[in-house]
Amino acid sequence: MLEAAIDTVGLRKEFARNVAVADLSLRVGRGEVFGFLGPNGAGKTTSLKLMLGLVEPTAGGGTVLGAPLGERDIRARIGFLPEHFRFHDCLTAAELLDLHGRLLGVRAPALKLRRNALLARVGLEEAADRTLKTYSKGMLQRVGLAQALLGNPDLVFLDEPTSGLDPLGRVLVREIIEELRAGGATVFLNSHLLGEVEATCDRVAFVKHGRVVHELLLAEMQSGLDVEIRVADADTALLNGLSEFGSDARLDGGLVRLRVAHERSLPAIARWLASRGTDLYELKCRKKTLEEWFIEVMGEDQGPG
Amino acid sequence: MRGTLTIARLTWLEARRRKIALAAVVCGLVFLAVFATAAFFAHRSVAQGVVDLVGQRIMFQMLLQVGLYVVNFLVVACAVLLSVDTLSGEISSGVIQTLASKPIDRAAIVLGKCFTHWLMTGAYLMLMALGVMLSVWAAAGIFPPHVPIALLFMWLGATVMLAVTMLGGTRLTTIANGIVAFALYGIAFIGGWVEHIATVLRNDAVRHVGTTISLVSPADAMYRRAVHELQPSGALDVQLTPFTPLSVPSGAMIVWTLAFVLVTLLLAIRTFRHRAL
Numbered sequence: 353m354l355e356a357a358i359d360t361v362g363l364r365k366e367f368a369r370n371v372a373v374a375d376l377s378l379r380v381g382r383g384e385v386f387g388f389l390g391p392n393g394a395g396k397t398t399s400l401k402l403m404l405g406l407v408e409p410t411a412g413g414g415t416v417l418g419a420p421l422g423e424r425d426i427r428a429r430i431g432f433l434p435e436h437f438r439f440h441d442c443l444t445a446a447e448l449l450d451l452h453g454r455l456l457g458v459r460a461p462a463l464k465l466r467r468n469a470l471l472a473r474v475g476l477e478e479a480a481d482r483t484l485k486t487y488s489k490g491m492l493q494r495v496g497l498a499q500a501l502l503g504n505p506d507l508v509f510l511d512e513p514t515s516g517l518d519p520l521g522r523v524l525v526r527e528i529i530e531e532l533r534a535g536g537a538t539v540f541l542n543s544h545l546l547g548e549v550e551a552t553c554d555r556v557a558f559v560k561h562g563r564v565v566h567e568l569l570l571a572e573m574q575s576g577l578d579v580e581i582r583v584a585d586a587d588t589a590l591l592n593g594l595s596e597f598g599s600d601a602r603l604d605g606g607l608v609r610l611r612v613a614h615e616r617s618l619p620a621i622a623r624w625l626a627s628r629g630t631d632l633y634e635l636k637c638r639k640k641t642l643e644e645w646f647i648e649v650m651g652e653d654q655g656p657g
Numbered sequence: 658m659r660g661t662l663t664i665a666r667l668t669w670l671e672a673r674r675r676k677i678a679l680a681a682v683v684c685g686l687v688f689l690a691v692f693a694t695a696a697f698f699a700h701r702s703v704a705q706g707v708v709d710l711v712g713q714r715i716m717f718q719m720l721l722q723v724g725l726y727v728v729n730f731l732v733v734a735c736a737v738l739l740s741v742d743t744l745s746g747e748i749s750s751g752v753i754q755t756l757a758s759k760p761i762d763r764a765a766i767v768l769g770k771c772f773t774h775w776l777m778t779g780a781y782l783m784l785m786a787l788g789v790m791l792s793v794w795a796a797a798g799i800f801p802p803h804v805p806i807a808l809l810f811m812w813l814g815a816t817v818m819l820a821v822t823m824l825g826g827t828r829l830t831t832i833a834n835g836i837v838a839f840a841l842y843g844i845a846f847i848g849g850w851v852e853h854i855a856t857v858l859r860n861d862a863v864r865h866v867g868t869t870i871s872l873v874s875p876a877d878a879m880y881r882r883a884v885h886e887l888q889p890s891g892a893l894d895v896q897l898t899p900f901t902p903l904s905v906p907s908g909a910m911i912v913w914t915l916a917f918v919l920v921t922l923l924l925a926i927r928t929f930r931h932r933a934l
Binding site: 432 | 659660663667670671674675750751752754755756757758759760761762931933934
């Protein structure tokens with residue numbers, strides 16, 4: 353696996369009697385675009401704050417970009433867009449970015465260039481000198497995104513980055529994530545919009561009750577297919593035979609379902625059915641979406657941890 | 658230091674943009690205008706020979722002390738109101754998250770905000786206290802002695818409240834913080850009066866109670882020391898007005914107050930460093 357940008361072991365956070373994060377062990381490789389998925393209250397935002405050093409763990413530990421969690425200097429290489437980006441709304445966008453740039457230690461001439469370039473990148477060049485209280489929600493999200501990218505970060509935490517954005521804004525976020533990936537940065541994406549995650553991430557982790565319950569490489573997910581077959585007489589012998597072509601073969605009502613790795617298995621299945629004299633009425637396949645994975649992994653109980 | 662100065666600058670920008678500084682100055686000037694008018698009419702009355710010369714001096718001394726009493730309250734209120742929401746408000750709204758995730762010590766956030774509010778409180782004190790003194794001087798030609806040291810004591814008293822409110826802001830909600838801060842000031846106020854009454858009654862036991870209260874909350878003690886410094890030399894042993902302190906806080910109390918501010922700020926930094934944001 354790639355060198356770790358994030359590596360946590362047994363991370364736990366309790367608030368009084370409430371366990372927000374139970375046992376987070378997670379490894380994200382450098383340069384990965386990583387999705388962090390889970391139902392509301394699963395401990396996603398607290399996990400993210402633990403990694404950023406905004407919250408101290410009750411137990412466990414880890415590293416971010418090779419430094420222990422909460423180390424101050426490493427934060428210069430980390431960008432962060434909080435879920436509900438709040439700001440000093442009496443400032444203009446340019447002033448806000450200057451403020452955050454100074455806190456990052458970016459010097460004046462370089463800061464001005466970087467600030468202007470980012471404002472142009474997020475489409476706020478002309479609104480740069482307006483105070484933030486006059487901004488729409490989408491504009492605020494864009495300036496928040498610019499703020500997260502100000503220090504040319506090696507690792508970017510984006511907590512619901514497309515919240516409040518219109519379709520064009522969502523495309524912008526997707527493009528920026530692609531640019532970060534191309535530049536070798538690691539992106540840790542926390543989002544409820546599974547379509548966005550599916551379109552941008554290399555790998556996802558499903559978190560439930562404050563612990564990672566499943567990890568999924570999206571390239572693998574996209575290569576797998578769910579197959580649905582309608583035949584005249586489905587029996588155990590048929591299921592056993594179909595198991596040679598894939599996994600998880602089962603009877604579901606009058607249908608046979610199984611999962612195959614590649615599309616080229618489909619004609620082979622059809623040929624095999626014909627060769628054994630089975631009447632084939634229907635053979636359908638489709639890719640399992642991330643949403644279906646989510647529902648399957650999370651199950652019925654999606655309550656907070 | 659870079660982080661502290663950046664946060665201090667941000668705090669000043671916010672105070673200016675949100676018109677906090679302007680509101681304080683405008684209200685202060687209105688108060689001074691009212692006070693100066695009162696001083697002017699008081700002088701016009703005594704100029705008609707109603708009161709003898711000693712009576713005039715006592716009257717204007719009293720007017721000065723009443724004015725400074727109100728100024729002290731306004732400055733303390735300014736220190737509390739400036740800082741009451743500065744941490745707790747930003748914690749509850751989430752504004753603090755992007756600041757605290759930058760490569761700065763959280764102490765820089767506490768100290769930067771505190772520094773700006775401290776300077777603003779000092780400037781407000783100078784404006785108001787010097788305005789009151791100049792009004793009395795313009796009306797009656799009386800100007801108190803030891804003004805710089807007295808203003809420093811008043812500023813130290815307000816700094817106590819500023820530090821207490823900053824500490825409260827690291828743990829409490831804005832409203833709870835305000836209630837605690839003003840309650841502590843009320844305790845300090847009562848402590849001062851308990852000492853005052855005990856001195857009149859010559860009751861050491863009661864005076865010790867008052868001193869103990871002042872140790873818990875030394876803001877009012879610094880005001881009493883300031884007023885003591887402003888007394889004309891001949892009037893030090895005489896209670897000219899109910900606002901003239903009979904029990905004067907000692908040098909040890911000043912050292913205690915400085916230590917109180919320092920420890921309170923260190924506690925604020927320590928608490929804020931470990932606070933979940």
